[in-house]
Amino acid sequence: MTGAIKRARRIFMQGKDFKAIHWAAHLEVQVIHFSTFREMCSILRSSDSGDLVIYRYQNNPRSFLASLAVWVVMVLQVAKARIWGQSVVWICHNVDRETQPYHPRIQGLRRRLLVRFADEVFVLDPAFVTHCTRSDAKPISFGIKEGGEVSSANRAQIEKLAQRVDRVVLIAGQDGGKYKAFCRIPEVYSHFSKLGLTVGFVCAGMAQSRSFGSRIEQNLLRIVEPNLRESELSHLVDYIYRENADISVPYSIYAAATAEIPVLTRDDNILAEIVQRERIGTVLGQPEERPNRQYDFKGFLKRHDWRSLRNRLYESEILP
Template sequence: MYALIQDDDTKSQNLAKEMPEIELYRVNGSTNKIPLLLIKQIIKRRKKPKAVILRYLNDSTSFIKSIIRFITNLVTVFLSKLLGVRLIWICHNVDKESKEYFPYLVRLRRKIVTKFSDKILVTDKLLIKHAAKILKVNEAKIDFITFGNPSINQNHNTNDLGQEIIEFIQKNNNENTLFGLSIGNPNKKVLQPFYTIDLIEKAIKFGVDLKIILGGPLSDFIKKHDMDTYKKLIDNPNVLFLDGKVKVNESYISQFIDFYWRVYDDYSVPFTVYNAAYLKKPILTMGKGFLSEMVFEYELGSILENNMSNVVNAIKNLEKDRTRSYDQFTETHNWSIGAKQLYKIIISE
């Protein structure tokens, strides 16, 4: 048995490793290849796949390329229905795609895939009720999968960036200082860069010394949205601003930090949740989007009020021993469980 799955990335690779009963044929590169590869694999193997698994429905900056993606999505749906192959959509982003340049086309693609999918899978069981409401489908059509132990880079604990982080921490490591880590790619849903200065300043008013390590290719993104915030971030001595791709051994760095700092306004599961839980570090977030619900329900950290009026209590709460919560999370959120869930859906009739 085999199934086609969109994207040959860490997530699909780990799910495939944990699912030996069925081969996950990973479509590397452009999603536009899916219809051709579907036909090619059927001819080559002389049998149909059990399922075609779609994932991200991201847009392109080019209108022509967006039209092509729309058409290939249509063809994929049509072929799946014509051939009697199960169509499964892993809906990583419940309310919106990460990249939307032509929103009407993206909404139309999402509506078509929602309507014709045999099953929609969200990336946490807590998202099921939100997906039913947002996608306007019956909860019976929705199930969930999980991810698991992050593939944490083990080769960069002594590189320049790793050393810069450690030196920043050692230089500022006073008795009451707390260090937060926030490394990731820019995106409209990623809000913590725009709240970092406010967090630091509110904490200072109450005598709390916070240092934030903010890393990723963020400069152009922040400048485009708020030049004043960018200037404050690079000028603030409490912020280590690392612009560009940041590759460090997070497992090694985690021993020097106190918490992860993340704020999202969408309904998706950031991989930071897995990093934090597996490395046993709390998450500091705000009452926005789905991340705050995960942090609350699974007891993975602290939630700031949107006006940060509870900053002292939220930061103090980071010191709580959450070992049991981290263990429970990793026991119920791992690649094996995700693979079993996906396998169950693939072979369902």
């Protein structure tokens, strides 16, 4: 913490994605979302001491000059906040590194700026606090998933798959980089084979070009659903596999808990600690926990909801 906390009457929040929108819905003050460079620059014109700027992801654009410009504007914004008595908060989604690797030195400067001068730094799970370079970081969370859909054609295909295998594993999202779920399909296949179970995979994401050999491919279904509603598949899908290579919380674990589908992951990443602590999933190599009543999906969503950001800002006396 950098000094006396200022009470916010208006909030500028980075991002216009569904996470920012859900958090903002509970803040009970005016929230202005910014994402473009022009919108970011417009904050510099604010001179109200009751303003709060919430930064989130610190990914750089591909262009070095554009990345440098963003860094300069951030320095000016933080300096102005201190001069005008405004508050600065950083929601650190990725504790160890950003998802996009462009110009890491500038990313490092941006992150160090926020670690040094933000009034509060929030991370997305209690397990991340000890990994954060800000010793007084506090945890917040996402919340229940709303919306989405599954087309009738895709549902029919998944139903057919579920009829011919013992277990169905859903993998959705991006592929490559920090996203490791799709490349683990052979390992997941081996896990269930050792248990004497046949397994089928529903791939709803960006792994359309991957090939896994005939034994896996015969029970692998590739679908396209821009906004998948996992809860419509709770009677067909046994597990949702997820694994990230960094210290971050994939929103898919909230989607899984909403649908009451256990998360499956490897034992050597921080997500394993979360799903076992919260009793919302299991790890490869462990025996199955069935039926699902042994999991605590409802408890997880009760302990973690979209009001967490608001509650932390109240505790810090940033919100009036």
